[in-house]
Amino acid sequence: MGLREDVERFREIGEERREDLKEFISYGNLGGSGPDSIKIPIKVVDLPEFQYDQLDQGGVGQGKDGTPDVGQPVGQPQPGDGDGDGDEDGEPGEEGADHEYYEMDPEEFAQELDEELGLDLEPKGKEVIEEIEGDFTDVTRTGPHSTLDFERLFKEGLKRKLAMDFDDDFVREAMKVEGEDPQSVYQWCRDQHILVSLAWIEDEWKRIPDDERDTWSSYEEMEENVERTTTLQRIRREGLRDIPFRREDERYRHPEIIEEKEKNVVVVNIRDVSGSMREKKRELVERTFTPLDWYLTGKYDNAEFVYIAHDAEAWQVERDEFFGIRSGGGTRISSAYELAKEILEEEYPWSEWNRYVFAAGDSENSSNDTTENVVPLMKEIPANLHAYVETQPGGTAINATHAEEVERSLEEQGNVVVAYVSSPEDVVDAIYDILSTEDGE
Structure with a gap:
């Protein structure tokens, strides 16, 4: 086997040692990736290469006039000479193995997640961007x-x-x-x-x-x-x-007129930032929403995202702020849906945009807000899919009833799904439940 074949084989091994996609979603460093480039850790595999001895590093020589005879060392050993895993000062190495990343774009991520979970979401085109003439398949009674x-x-x-x-x-x-x-x-x-x-x-x-x-x-x-x-x-x-x-x-x-439609999608991500949403709950929201954003970015021609944070009131934020905000206020989930409805009606008409409305929190809500306000608003907002993700590490709290009320009130509506995430192990299942529930209409 030549050097070129060695290099190709080592590259294949590197790809095989990429972190499992499910493991990465549940436990990996999602924050190290951007919206257009997902970085999945892999163990570095050293590629084979030639190494040459330098002339001034000593060796065994042969010659006359002061030139060393056969078997006589040339020069004194220097620190770091010889075999071993020590650092440049001769001390044993203390650093762990190096890591690099296998990078994929959202489209590749979506394809691999489809294969991993057995999904195959077919994006819908809504906005007509071009009309082209196809084959002469239509006929009329008049013409040239x-x-x-x-x-x-x-x-x-x-x-x-x-x-x-x-x-x-x-x-x-x-x-x-x-x-x-x-x-x-x-x-x-x-x-x-x-x-x-x-x-x-x-x-x-x-x-x-x-x-x-x-x-x-x-x-x-x-x-x-x-x-x-x-x-x-x-x-x-x-x-x-x-x-x-x-x-x-x-x-x-006559030629068939084919409409080319752009596959547009807007994803509204809603997060409870009230005082009860502590660090573990926030992390579970990020682990669920981030892969969903990557997946839908990879599936659609044009994907836009709206991030809404709420306690008792709601406000729009940038993505960089979305997962880190924490408030000390109470909770009124309907405030977020009121803002989402306003933004969607003004900027993303249902006739032109596919819509996903994803909300997450610990299911704690102010009295009667879910049944009196949130459920009617979810019915009023046309969307491919409404999802609510309950994040309650260790199980559902006694006063955390929002998810159950939504599920009970809208279980007959084909475009609503509720997922429960109490630990990182539940994240992949929640993502599957959400993406496999999209209403076909």
């Missing part, structure tokens, strides 16, 4: 002559030809039956399912010589003595002499 669908016209004419064709010689022989007239011959043709007009029979009747009018005593005798040819036999023998085209058969090809 150059777009006439002649193949269709010919087929329609041919079908009519086959339906109307009859053996005219056979019908002429029927006119020679004794005692018949044009009307009776026409009726006989109808009975025999021969599609011939009375006008044609009357016209041909005049051409029958008088001495041939009583050639046959009956239709049965005529049929026994005259062979009736099929349409296919006549076409093979004579070819197609004419096709009965009609104007109503004309169709003109």
Whole structure:
């Protein structure tokens, strides 16, 4: 195996030693990544390389005039010479193994999370950004002559030809039956399912010589003595002499108009920052919301994010502030939904934007605010998905009832999900529950 093959093999090993995606979401350093670049730790694997001895580091020589003989050391050993894992001062190394990062963009992150969790969210395009002409699959009754669908016209004419064709010689022989007239011959043709007009029979009747009018005593005798040819036999023998085209058969090809729609999404992240939201609860919110942001960024052409913090009041913040804010106030969750509704109606119309509204907290809320205000607001805000994430390390507190009330009130609504996160181990399951619950409508 050559050096090039060694390098490629070591790179493959490095990718294999990347931290597991689920483990990274639950326990990794999410703050080390940005919105467009996710950094997942990997153990550094030293790549193979050539190393050369320097001339002044000593060795074994051979020569004359002061040149060392074979086996005589050259120079005194210097600190750090020799084997071992010591540092440059000769002391044993104390630092841990180096780490680097496997970087992926949000699109790759979304693909890998789909594979990891068995998801496959199909983004919906809403805003039309371009109309293009596709294949000539549409037809109309009018159009430029150059777009006439002649193949269709010919087929329609041919079908009519086959339906109307009859053996005219056979019908002429029927006119020679004794005692018949044009009307009776026409009726006989109808009975025999021969599609011939009375006008044609009357016209041909005049051409029958008088001495041939009583050639046959009956239709049965005529049929026994005259062979009736099929349409296919006549076409093979004579070819197609004419096709009965009609104007109503004309169709003109037009290209299909394809609308290119941009897949826009706005994600509203709402977080309770009241005094009860201590550090462990805040961390669980960050571990749940951050991968959701990366995933939706990777899935959509254009993703925008709105961050709302609230205690008893709500205000919009930047992402950098969102996970660190802590307030000493009480809690009124409906204040955040009121602000979210206002922002969405003014800046992100439902006709043009996919919407996700994610809220998280410890489920503690002011009396009756959930049933009287939050639930009606969630019904009034159109969204692909509403989610509430309860973060209660160690289990739900007695007065933490918001999540249960939302779940009970909106369980029949297809675009609402409630997830419970009491430890980092629950984060991945919560993300799966949220992303697998999006309403298809």
